[in-house]
Amino acid sequence: MNVLSDPLLLSRLQFAVTIMFHIIFPTATIGLGLYLVIIEILWLSTKDELYYRMCRFWGRVFAINFGVGVVSGVVMEFEFGTNWARFSALGANVFAPLLYFEVLTAFFLEAGFLGIMLFGWMRVSRSIHFLSTCLVAGGSILSALWIVAANSWMQTPAGFRLEGGQFVAAGFRAVIFNPSTLVRFSHMVAAAFETSAFAVAGIGAFFLLKGRNVAFFRRSMGVALVSAALFAPLQLYLGDASGRQVFHLQPVKLAAMEGLWETNTASGAPFALVGLPDADKERNAFEISIPSALSLLVTHTLSGRVPGLKAFPRQDRPNVAVLFTSFRLMVAIGFLFLFVMIWAAVLWKRKRLFTQRAFLWTLAVIQVFGWVAVEMGWVTAEVGRQPWLVYGVMRTSEAVSPIRPGNVVWSLALFVIIFFSIGASYVYYVLRAFWRGPDMASPIPHVQRRAGLRILEDSPAPPADA
Amino acid sequence: MLLIDVWAILVGLAMVLYVVLDGISLGVAMLFGMFVHGKERSVLINTIAPVWDANQTWLLFGGGAIFAAFPVVYAVLSSGLYVPLITFIAGLIFRGVAFEFRGESTRKGAWEWAFFLGSLVAVLSQGMTLGGVLTGVAMRGREFAGGPLDWLNPFSVMVGIAIIPGYVMLASAYLVVKTTGSIQDRAYAIARGSTLVVLAVMAIVTVWMPFHYPLILTHWTGAPRAYFVWTFPVLGLLAAWALSKSVRKRRTFAPLVCAIVLFLSGYLGVLASLYPYAIPPSIKIREAAAQPESLLFTLWGALIVLPLVLAYTGYSYWVFRGKTGEEGEGYS
Numbered sequence: 001m002n003v004l005s006d007p008l009l010l011s012r013l014q015f016a017v018t019i020m021f022h023i024i025f026p027t028a029t030i031g032l033g034l035y036l037v038i039i040e041i042l043w044l045s046t047k048d049e050l051y052y053r054m055c056r057f058w059g060r061v062f063a064i065n066f067g068v069g070v071v072s073g074v075v076m077e078f079e080f081g082t083n084w085a086r087f088s089a090l091g092a093n094v095f096a097p098l099l100y101f102e103v104l105t106a107f108f109l110e111a112g113f114l115g116i117m118l119f120g121w122m123r124v125s126r127s128i129h130f131l132s133t134c135l136v137a138g139g140s141i142l143s144a145l146w147i148v149a150a151n152s153w154m155q156t157p158a159g160f161r162l163e164g165g166q167f168v169a170a171g172f173r174a175v176i177f178n179p180s181t182l183v184r185f186s187h188m189v190a191a192a193f194e195t196s197a198f199a200v201a202g203i204g205a206f207f208l209l210k211g212r213n214v215a216f217f218r219r220s221m222g223v224a225l226v227s228a229a230l231f232a233p234l235q236l237y238l239g240d241a242s243g244r245q246v247f248h249l250q251p252v253k254l255a256a257m258e259g260l261w262e263t264n265t266a267s268g269a270p271f272a273l274v275g276l277p278d279a280d281k282e283r284n285a286f287e288i289s290i291p292s293a294l295s296l297l298v299t300h301t302l303s304g305r306v307p308g309l310k311a312f313p314r315q316d317r318p319n320v321a322v323l324f325t326s327f328r329l330m331v332a333i334g335f336l337f338l339f340v341m342i343w344a345a346v347l348w349k350r351k352r353l354f355t356q357r358a359f360l361w362t363l364a365v366i367q368v369f370g371w372v373a374v375e376m377g378w379v380t381a382e383v384g385r386q387p388w389l390v391y392g393v394m395r396t397s398e399a400v401s402p403i404r405p406g407n408v409v410w411s412l413a414l415f416v417i418i419f420f421s422i423g424a425s426y427v428y429y430v431l432r433a434f435w436r437g438p439d440m441a442s443p444i445p446h447v448q449r450r451a452g453l454r455i456l457e458d459s460p461a462p463p464a465d466a
Numbered sequence: 467m468l469l470i471d472v473w474a475i476l477v478g479l480a481m482v483l484y485v486v487l488d489g490i491s492l493g494v495a496m497l498f499g500m501f502v503h504g505k506e507r508s509v510l511i512n513t514i515a516p517v518w519d520a521n522q523t524w525l526l527f528g529g530g531a532i533f534a535a536f537p538v539v540y541a542v543l544s545s546g547l548y549v550p551l552i553t554f555i556a557g558l559i560f561r562g563v564a565f566e567f568r569g570e571s572t573r574k575g576a577w578e579w580a581f582f583l584g585s586l587v588a589v590l591s592q593g594m595t596l597g598g599v600l601t602g603v604a605m606r607g608r609e610f611a612g613g614p615l616d617w618l619n620p621f622s623v624m625v626g627i628a629i630i631p632g633y634v635m636l637a638s639a640y641l642v643v644k645t646t647g648s649i650q651d652r653a654y655a656i657a658r659g660s661t662l663v664v665l666a667v668m669a670i671v672t673v674w675m676p677f678h679y680p681l682i683l684t685h686w687t688g689a690p691r692a693y694f695v696w697t698f699p700v701l702g703l704l705a706a707w708a709l710s711k712s713v714r715k716r717r718t719f720a721p722l723v724c725a726i727v728l729f730l731s732g733y734l735g736v737l738a739s740l741y742p743y744a745i746p747p748s749i750k751i752r753e754a755a756a757q758p759e760s761l762l763f764t765l766w767g768a769l770i771v772l773p774l775v776l777a778y779t780g781y782s783y784w785v786f787r788g789k790t791g792e793e794g795e796g797y798s
Contacts, residue, residue: 064566070519071562075555077529081544082551088544089608092537093760100530100764103523108775111523115516115782123785169759401545407614411552418556422563429570 008400010408011083014415016382018075020375021419025069027374029110030144030189031196032062033137036117038223040133044126048454049444050219056121057438058200058220061430063118068426070111075415077103083408087389087399094160094167094175095150102146110139122445129448144192145185152181155381156249157390167390183245184381187238191377194231195370198337200224202367203434205360213437218354221363225344225353232341236334240297246384247298250391252312253384258294259284259324262308268292269306274328277320282310318386322379330376333369340366469762470755473535476768478737480531484524485733486636486726491518493637495561495585496630500656504574506649511581513644513790515565520779522558534764538608538754539744545610546603547595547617554591560584589633590626597622600736601678605748621678628667632729635660639709639725643718644790657721658713661706661728668702668732675739681747685739698735702728 003009036058043051077099080088088096116124116132124132153159159174160167169175204221207213247254255261259277260269261284271293275284295304309317340362347353354360389396444453491514501510514521533540544551561584568577598617605611638660641653676683686695705728712720740746744754755761 064570066519067563067566070522071559074522074526074558074562077526078544078551078555081529081533081540082548085541085545085610088533089537089541092533092540093757096530096534096537096540096756097760097764097767100527100534101767103526103530104767104771104775107526108520108523108779111519112775112778112782114519116785119516120785168757169763172759172763401541401548402609402611403545403548404614407548411548414552414556418559422559425563425567429567433570 004409005405007403007405007408008397010405010412011400012396014083014408014412015079017412017419018072018079018415019382020378021423022069022072022076023374023378024371025065025072026140026144027192027371028065028196028199029062029069030137030140030192031194031199032058032065033133033140034193035196035200035224035227036062036133037137038227040130042223044130044451046454047452050216052444052448053216053438053440054220054223056442057216059118061433063114064426064430064433066110066114068422071422072419081401082411083401083403084389084399085401085403087394090165090399091167091390091394094169095153097169097172098146098150098153098176102143102150106139106142106146108139110136110143113139121448124447126448126451141189144189145181148185148188149176149178149181151381152184153178154390155184155385156180156245157393162393179249180242180245183238183241187235187242187377190231190235190238191374193227194235194337195374197224197228197231198363198370199367201228202363202365205363207434207437208354209357209360209364212435216438216440221354225341228337229341229344232334232337236338239331239334244298247306250384251307252309252316253318253323254298255307255309255312256318256320256323256384257327257380258306259287259320260294260306260308261310263311264295264303264306264308266303268295268301268303269308270294271297272324275324277324279317279320315387318384323384326376326379326383330373330380333373333376336366336369467752467758469758469765470752473531473755473761473765474741474751476765477528477531477535478734480524480528482730482733484521484528486729487521487524488518489633489636489729490514490640491521491637492561492585492589493633493635494641495581496589496634497637497641497656498578498582500652501649507574507578509645509649509790510641511565511568513641516786517783518565520782522562525558531764531768535756535761536744536751536754537756538749542603542605542608542610542745542749543595543599546612547598549614550591550594550598550617550622554588554595557584557586557588557591561588586630589629593626593629594618594622596629596736597625599745600625600675600740602747603745605745608749608753619678621674624667624674625671628671631660631663631667632732635664635725636722636729639722642721646789654713654716654721657725658710661709661725664728664732665702665706668699671732672699679746681743682739685741695735695738698731698738702731702735705731 003013036055039051039054039058042048043055080099113132113135116129117136120129120132153175156179158178159169159171159176161170162168201221201224204217204224207217208221243254243257246257258269259272259275261282263269268291270289270291272284272287272289275287275289278285292302294306296302298304298306309320343359343362344353347356347359352359385391387395387397389399494510494514497510498507501507529540532543560580564577564581564584568574568581571577594617597619601617601619601621603610603612604616635657638653638656642650642657645653676686685691705724709721709724709728712724742750742752744751
């Protein structure tokens with residue numbers, strides 16, 4: 001099938017491109033938002049000037065990130081209509097209110113208080129400024145709740161009935177808090193916290209190695225590592241909970257994620273560590289697996305029954321090769337992050353956390369993988385839902401807009417060019433901001449100093465709170 | 467049904483808020499051609515830096531509200547006006563990142579061009595989208611059934627161009643409030659000049675519209691509707707005269723108020739002429755609405771949360787009240 005003449009494939013590709021670009025920025029917004037709240041608490045309670053400088057510097061990074069996130073988000077708001085008009089018209093009764101409430105309750109909050117948070121240091125009291133930071137961070141998390149709820153409804157639809165093809169709402173509590181919303185929301189937010197923590201830690205580690213602005217980045221890295229230590233293990237638990245949710249509610253997706261073709265009858269289903277799925281021959285061409293491990297993982301028994309792909313009709317199966325790979329990548333990165341944090345704990349006990357060069361290099365390199373894990377997770381979730389748009393109810397092929405494929409070729413090319421140039425600029429400016437380092441010289445606003453100030457420490461010993 | 471009418475008004479209000487608030491931001495970018503020095507441009511950007519994001523959010527709210535309340539309109543207009551809508555978004559993307567990237571960069575020129583061009587593209591596309599709606603979107607059943615370039619005709623291009631002086635007028639009046647000295651002086655002059663251009667283009671668009679949208683003549687001539695519709699041009703003319711006077715008297719806030727009234731008189735006049743059609747002439751608001759349960763759920767949300775949003779938005783404007791300088795808060 002020629003890609004350029006198929007509006008379905010083109011629209012899917014376009015949605016994938018736009019959303020995979022967009023998701024990077026809310027992830028950083030949510031993660032950095034929490035970070036900013038933490039360091040502002042530290043500033044307000046310790047009155048240590050270094051924390052104030054951290055607030056201003058990481059706030060600037062936050063602003064650049066937020067800007068790109070907003071503009072890529074505008075695309076998403078309208079893309080349901082431009083490319084998925086049939087779904088929009090039929091599903092709006094149930095689906096649209098969630099997007100509407102996201103803007104009304106969460107996004108307005110973030111955007112409304114962002115100005116004060118970034119530019120109002122001199123104009124409002126310390127309490128009001130801190131409140132603004134909290135509302136921006138809280139707004140981003142509330143945003144995630146609504147968006148994940150909307151996406152979860154597409155994965156595990158509830159609270160509706162069909163009237164002649166039209167979705168009709170039958171209780172919005174069931175729609176919003178459908179069976180997978182809370183698990184997926186927790187998993188996404190933890191991912192945002194963890195990825196951002198590793199990103200800040202990695203950047204800090206890099207500058208520690210280069211010997212630039214050492215005191216500043218050591219403190220930044222320290223706070224980030226505390227966050228990472230909390231969320232790396234938590235995320236593995238949440239990921240497991242998410243996976244078991246998929247097993248119960250979207251079994252064909254689980255089978256595809258695990259490259260499981262045969263439903264196990266006698267013994268437990270094996271967990272494939274590596275493999276080469278072959279969709280035509282309905283088997284894995286090559287596989288290294290742990291016997292019974294999959295049954296153990298999803299049913300918590302050694303011989304629990306796990307449906308294989310062959311139990312489902314071919315036209316209902318998602319792309320196994322993609323899912324098997326993306327899922328394994330995401331999990332591998334999750335474990336890698338956990339092991340790095342265990343290493344960090346050992347180094348901290350030995351008081352070598354900020355000086356062990358191998359560790360610092362590791363942190364600097366792996367922070368990219370956090371972003372890869374986020375993308376792989378979403379690929380697993382969305383490609384795994386195919387061929388359904390609303391799982392089990394409406395197929396993606398039934399949802400596309402009645403427009404010419406030429407339209408989508410044009411817009412897809414436009415978005416690729418735009419996002420590539422914006423993305424490259426973003427990386428350039430952010431890296432340059434890091435290299436330039438924090439502004440340590442500008443006077444601290446009077447209203448922020450009123451409660452007193454502790455002189456900037458410059459001792460080479462790690463600060464007590466690291 | 468009353469619920470549908472209330473929602474129609476709410477959607478109209480959201481779009482009005484967006485158009486005025488972001489119109490100011492877009493208009494400020496349009497003025498870059500008349501304020502060439504880097505420091506002046508920094509002042510201009512800093513007049514809107516703390517509020518532009520919240521302003522743009524009204525667009526997302528409007529889009530979300532149309533999706534939730536009038537899904538057929540959302541679906542049909544997004545498909546039918548695919549090209550101008552996506553062009554509009556592309557313009558917004560460049561305009562949006564230009565704030566941050568210009569602030570970070572040492573060679574500001576490139577991002578100032580992005581700011582200006584992105585805003586210009588956004589404004590033209592907005593107008594062509596509106597013009598496209600007024601010139602008719604082909605439908606079959608409840609779906610779009612036309613071609614990719616139906617919206618492109620001289621009238622829609624005219625509407626696109628016509629919006630530019632409107633936003634320039636709003637922005638210059640806003641600058642009168644937010645700036646001092648030579649920038650403010652030039653802002654006064656631009657406000658006065660652009661008002662005349664706005665009146666001229668409004669007249670052209672008004673005369674031209676019935677050729678594409680003959681139905682509107684019945685709205686303009688049949689009583690009692692006509693009495694309502696004709697208040698708008700009268701209001702507009704009064705506002706234009708008041709604006710001129712307030713500029714001569716060097717008042718601070720009056721020009722902005724008059725500019726908003728003038729702008730709204732045109733905008734609301736068009737909306738009032740559209741009713742009860744959601745997409746003329748194919749579909750009426752009644753037929754495009756969502757189910758009552760959804761309308762109620764979202765309406766409750768609006769009634770409870772919107773006053774809060776308006777309050778803290780107002781608070782944010784109040785925090786940043788007063789004149790904008792070159793240094794200090796804002797982007798460098």
